[in-house]
Amino acid sequence: MQLAQAEHSVHDGKVSNHWCRARHDLTSLEYNVHDGNVSKHWCCAMHDLTSLEETNKWPLTKKIEDLLLKCDVHKDKNLEMFCEDHSQLCCTHCDLLNHRQCTNVKLISESVNKMSVDMQQLSSDLQTILDELNKFKSSQDESIKSVEVSYSEKLQEIRNQRKKLNAALDALENTTLAELNELRTTLQAALKKDVDNCNRLKDELKQLRETVQGLCDKSKKELEFIASRICLDKIQESESYLKHNSVKMQSSIIFEANIDIEKNLSQQANLGRIVESMQSLTLNMNPDQVLTVKSKSEYSVRISSDTNQTFGIKDICCLPSGQVIVIDVYTKVKLLDQHYNETSHCDVTGNLYSICQITSSEVAVTVDSAVQFISVSNGQLVNGGKFQLQHAAFGIGHHQGALYITSGTALYHYTLTGSLVKKLYEDASDSHTVYGCAVSPAGDRIYVTNFTQHKLITLATDGTLISTFTDPELQNPWGVHVTPSGQVLVCGYSSHTVIQVDREGSKRLATLISNKDGVINPISVYYNTNNHQILVGLYRLKFDPVLGGHKTEHMMCTRGDYCGRVVVTNNNNNIL
Numbered sequence: 001m002q003l004a005q006a007e008h009s010v011h012d013g014k015v016s017n018h019w020c021r022a023r024h025d026l027t028s029l030e031y032n033v034h035d036g037n038v039s040k041h042w043c044c045a046m047h048d049l050t051s052l053e054e055t056n057k058w059p060l061t062k063k064i065e066d067l068l069l070k071c072d073v074h075k076d077k078n079l080e081m082f083c084e085d086h087s088q089l090c091c092t093h094c095d096l097l098n099h100r101q102c103t104n105v106k107l108i109s110e111s112v113n114k115m116s117v118d119m120q121q122l123s124s125d126l127q128t129i130l131d132e133l134n135k136f137k138s139s140q141d142e143s144i145k146s147v148e149v150s151y152s153e154k155l156q157e158i159r160n161q162r163k164k165l166n167a168a169l170d171a172l173e174n175t176t177l178a179e180l181n182e183l184r185t186t187l188q189a190a191l192k193k194d195v196d197n198c199n200r201l202k203d204e205l206k207q208l209r210e211t212v213q214g215l216c217d218k219s220k221k222e223l224e225f226i227a228s229r230i231c232l233d234k235i236q237e238s239e240s241y242l243k244h245n246s247v248k249m250q251s252s253i254i255f256e257a258n259i260d261i262e263k264n265l266s267q268q269a270n271l272g273r274i275v276e277s278m279q280s281l282t283l284n285m286n287p288d289q290v291l292t293v294k295s296k297s298e299y300s301v302r303i304s305s306d307t308n309q310t311f312g313i314k315d316i317c318c319l320p321s322g323q324v325i326v327i328d329v330y331t332k333v334k335l336l337d338q339h340y341n342e343t344s345h346c347d348v349t350g351n352l353y354s355i356c357q358i359t360s361s362e363v364a365v366t367v368d369s370a371v372q373f374i375s376v377s378n379g380q381l382v383n384g385g386k387f388q389l390q391h392a393a394f395g396i397g398h399h400q401g402a403l404y405i406t407s408g409t410a411l412y413h414y415t416l417t418g419s420l421v422k423k424l425y426e427d428a429s430d431s432h433t434v435y436g437c438a439v440s441p442a443g444d445r446i447y448v449t450n451f452t453q454h455k456l457i458t459l460a461t462d463g464t465l466i467s468t469f470t471d472p473e474l475q476n477p478w479g480v481h482v483t484p485s486g487q488v489l490v491c492g493y494s495s496h497t498v499i500q501v502d503r504e505g506s507k508r509l510a511t512l513i514s515n516k517d518g519v520i521n522p523i524s525v526y527y528n529t530n531n532h533q534i535l536v537g538l539y540r541l542k543f544d545p546v547l548g549g550h551k552t553e554h555m556m557c558t559r560g561d562y563c564g565r566v567v568v569t570n571n572n573n574n575i576l
Contacts, residue, residue: 313537
């Protein structure tokens with residue numbers, strides 16, 4: 001039988017922890033008050049309420065007993081055994097089918113004597129998990145609403161795009177029709193002029209012929225002479241006209257269609273890319289909250305086919321699934337599992353530079369003067385589309401369909417289809433003055449590293465300069481990353497540091513990692529929200545096959561004979 005709890009405050013007295021044995025609604029609880037205390041309690045059905053202390057003596061309901069005692073697999077059997085080898089409760093059938101080889105299968109009654117259970121702690125743990133599930137469910141419910149809202153918005157955008165295309169085609173059609181009408185008018189005017197001239201000459205010649213015929217046998221020498229001169233002049237005029245306007249071909253109009261339009265349209269798979277937006281949830285955290293590094297581990301991601309002596313992790317990207325994608329200094333893109341073991345890789349023609357997340361399973365990589373899209377499908381990396389640029393491509397960042405790409409001296413805004421929107425910022429005073437880049441979660445700031453002049457540049461998304469930052473702890477800044485909470489992390493290649501900068505990009509908040517921690521030449525950094533770890537990629541000129549093999553290393557970075565490592569540093573701030 002279900003128990004219903006009632007709680008009601010009366011002046012200074014309070015009804016609490018009282019129960020009704022029947023399944024009644026206690027919303028209409030009645031009470032008596034004597035000297036400020038509740039002396040009698042009833043539910044809506046006028047049943048007496050029982051105190052919590054008395055309920056401890058009640059037997060468990062059958063529903064609760066069935067929930068606890070029945071085997072999940074064999075519903076008609078009770079749980080009687082506990083396998084210590086598998087830490088699993090089982091019935092006699094489970095024991096016979098799945099635990100015959102186990103050496104530590106005992107009756108539950110025997111196992112109880114060897115362990116004690118803190119039920120209050122267990123209840124607290126269950127409540128914690130319930131709270132986490134409720135939090136996750138709420139976030140997913142919000143995502144469902146967001147998907148529907150964004151679907152309606154994008155549907156309208158697609159229809160608007162079609163209207164723009166229709167308008168553009170209508171404009172092309174109108175221009176072409178205007179040209180057609182203009183040519184028709186010109187040809188018709190020229191041809192009508194010829195017809196009019198022919199008619200005039202014909203009339204004049206007919207009239208002269210009739211006149212000549214009338215003079216025959218008239219013996220009027222003077223008139224004959226005048227007529228002959230007029231006829232000869234008119235014949236000469238007509239011959240001259242015909243000579244200059246000889247009929248060589250018939251006039252007509254030809255339409256040569258612009259096949260490039262149809263060809264380009266037929267080559268397009270759609271009106272634009274449909275991608276999942278990976279916008280972070282709004283977090284009640286200060287972007288200037290300083291991260292704290294607690295410990296460090298080290299992992300090698302070198303594989304057998306890596307034969308070059310120079311090696312390094314140029315950039316890192318973590319997916320919501322927990323998988324990690326890294327790019328090395330040559331042509332390999334590698335997929336790592338949650339333990340940073342390589343599970344797949346793909347080769348890309350050209351020099352790789354940077355990587356950014358596009359969707360939950362797709363990234364974009366800068367390669368020479370191009371952008372290569374790569375997706376994760378069935379645990380494997382798969383090369384996707386690619387578009388070329390008119391300049392070199394180094395750093396790359398993405399925010400809600402906008403790609404920000406650096407060329408070494410300039411920052412550009414592109415669409416996901418490779419259309420240039422605008423050049424946002426330029427510094428041609430030296431090489432690699434606009435190198436790495438990262439976008440804030442809100443999309444209102446772009447952080448750019450100036451490698452040669454030891455600067456961090458903070459820009460608005462329209463290219464407006466917000467701040468320029470320099471610090472002795474940041475020499476030759478390379479990689480830059482912004483966490484989902486807005487914390488800005490920058491690698492100092494020559495200073496051997498990873499520092500945290502404030503949101504405005506104007507001051508150093510902390511040096512998170514330095515040469516004292518054994519880190520040498522960091523070139524990439526990424527905050528892994530799946531396990532709250534900072535990942536740092538290193539660059540090395542020498543490789544020791546003993547230290548740089550396939551096994552995971554847990555060692556301080558104090559020597560130059562390891563390479564291609566991802567240094568993983570745990571921190572104690574719960575970002576998400």
